[in-house]
Amino acid sequence: MAAIDRSLVRALPMFEKLSDADLDRLLARATLRRVPIGEAVFEQGQKATQFFLLLHGRLKVTQVTSDGQQIIVRVVHPGDIFGFAKALMREDYPGTPSAAAESLVLCWPTEVWGLFVEQNPHLAVNAMQTIGQRLQEAHTRIREMATEEVERRVAHAVLRLIDQAGRKEGGGIRIDFPISRQDIAEMTGTTLHTVSRILSAWEAKGLVEGGRQKLLVRDAAGLATLAEGES
Amino acid sequence: MAAIDRSLVRALPMFEKLSDADLDRLLARATLRRVPIGEAVFEQGQKATQFFLLLHGRLKVTQVTSDGQQIIVRVVHPGDIFGFAKALMREDYPGTPSAAAESLVLCWPTEVWGLFVEQNPHLAVNAMQTIGQRLQEAHTRIREMATEEVERRVAHAVLRLIDQAGRKEGGGIRIDFPISRQDIAEMTGTTLHTVSRILSAWEAKGLVEGGRQKLLVRDAAGLATLAEGES
DNA sequence: CAGCGTCTTTGTTCTGGCGCAAGGATGGGA
């Protein structure tokens, strides 16, 4: 399993209250895995045998419908745990997380989840809060999809992205991993064509600056205004 | 706080592994509240001071957008816990649960949540599974809203309803609480007009039977076929 | 640096379902 970078793990809020001994015990059960761009950590429908923690990189979790349509359910950022289906009483993984950027993942066998939570109550509480936040986010998205039109949904999605994965750059905020129009379309329930048109319009207004698999937000405030309604 | 019907509580899966003594300790901190039709247990945005368990009846949880649009985020069924925002690190309630049918609710102050989980690990695990299931459901809904057209979404929503709140009745399955076209519209992200049209069409095909705030599903299988695609 | 696959842009056509409008049914309350 090679050397697991303890400082990376230590820095995560989820583990900050853990004793060194407990942390070591956890890490002893873990394996480290490098995931190159495009590769999946596991596949939707596969039996859940492990759960994971993203140390570095970026994953997009997709679900495929029976008729082949694909959507992006969420984006996994460094420090997030994912794939803990077993803890939720599921036998299989509900989605496929694939690497949008070169990623580094910690893997534990599902049996360790018990250790994870029993031995250390914060972790359980923390995990619950995490899921709780995701639930909120999901509800927000449902509300957006139900009530807002496409342009506002895209604006919201982009704002969320720069919030979660924004890096300051001369004259704006860049989304810090490769993301295509298609991806944004799958996050907002529309088509890449429509997204492209919208981004072009925004670029003309000086709100953003596009590029192949790139997006730089020039005027986050303007975008927020747009997202909130009155265009 | 009057007499809390212990048999009602005992029957819930969430508490089945709890000792009588522990159960009593929990119930000692609870208050019982009757919620008449149309009334809200609490309001969206209100500070979270309590969490709840629905003993009897039916609640629909709505969220209102800044521009006044309303959607139904979920339906609370007997045995479900709800409004535990504090456990998820939120200060306020994210939605408004109002009674679709005369309801009976157990209320605990948020401080008791600690007791709830620490004293009894199953409860924590159970709560987490519950949230996990909701998260799944939410993702399913997101996927549906993103990829399916209105008729299929409505079909899915109705199927979920008869699954969660169906009561057998001569020649079909009835949704066991008052539900309007408007409600279904708010669950599927459409308008009551469209829902009405769809239900009329279904009625003509012999799939369902409508009525004021009523819905009887005559042919669940047919509906399922419709929901899955090939019309 | 030429070739190719992937990603993006932009135009045109077409349609699901929303907005608007009007009328009809149902049940509860006085």
Add this chain to the structure above:
DNA sequence: TCCCATCCTTGCGCCAGAACAAAGACGCTG
């Protein structure tokens, strides 16, 4: 019993955005 508040149905016009189509642009590979 009648009235009134809700709730439901149905018709019609319109438009956001999907579907279809076809070029362009970028960047990687050999």
